[in-house]
Amino acid sequence: MECKPARLLWGRRVAQWAALAAIVIGGATAGWNGYWYTVGRMAVKRDTPVPSPSPTTSFPAERSGQQDAPLGVYLGELAIPKLGVAIPVYEGVREQELRRGVGHYPASDWPGQKGHVVLSGHRDTVFRRFGELEIGDALIIRTDRAAIHYRIVNIRIVDDDDRTVLVEKARPTLTVTTCYPFRLIGRAPKRCIVTARPVRVDALEFSGG
Template sequence: MKKHSGLAIAVKLIFVLSLCIMLYSAFQIFRAPAEARQALQEWEKKREEAPIISQSNDETPLPDGMISPSETKSTSKPIYKKGEIIGEIYLPKLDKRIAILEGTQRPQLKKGAGHDIGSAPPGTLGNSVVAGHRDTVFRGLGTLKKGDLIEVETVGGKFIYSITGSTIVDGDARGVIKQQNSEAVLTLITCYPFTYIGPAPDRYLLSATLLRKEPVSPSGDKG
């Protein structure tokens, strides 16, 4: 009897623990949109203030290193602080805007997509890597196809990328996403499989190349 009683208690504990994990995960998912909206609002304020700051310091609004394919190559690149909101991603096909923060740790990924500090800054030569959670900001990423557009905006301009393809790699194979590139490319990364319960073992990589650079409109209008 004691053996069966102990087993029943163990089963109940496992059930309660699983329920707590599910409730916590659901809470994080429901809370994420509010934090993501706040991050976007902070970015919009920063974007509006950036030209004013540049003019008052008698500087050009374009940070060093921000280039388009027609511009000369430069090794000088903007330096961002960890946790700083540096821009936004707009996915036209999903009609989704996502704030970009410097760093890919939990605090950054709770608010939006995180720019990998070891990769190229958005809009510069090299591979710019941006990560996001599959169940929040990067929900629906797997529906994007080759040729779909991705817009990345920073205070240096709006950079239009065209998706070239996708691949799936092991979760520990991070070297593949930090490969240097002589062109300006963008890699969006999220956990895979998309419907996996718990920490997913693989990573989904969506690659895109820079088509052109456009100036940032004062109001930030997408249309």
């Protein structure tokens, strides 16, 4: 029969190994999440807008197949003049895209298609100052062919399962979504929805990426 001290010693060793494994796994997880958190924050750069030519009121034609761009491909950037920042936009709203910048919902349109453009980003990285925006503020989507200027017309908070944000619009519209509340630690139960309308389109040659 195994003596009691031996069983106690074995139990302590198992507990020590389990604690060590938990520390290693926790450290690796924290390091991984910390790395992508840093990548997301670094994706936000200071905006240096390109001087634009005379504005137009029509949308220049985008590349054919823009709406069918492969997931993860770079599409342009979202500039927020009030915050003085510009953030890269990628096709798709998977973690692969949202960790690097703003994601474009593939089912939505893209500027130039005269429909509903829907973008999304993380509240604690690329949109960490999103709560500072107000109705009337400007948003700009820049591609290699145009800069589309929008004006915010509505800001609302909805449940995280609200899908009305993805419905089609009768006129060109930009919708930008992020989790809410902005400073909550953990999973956010709400979404902040910013709606904007185009006010000007500048044709230009934009080099970014």
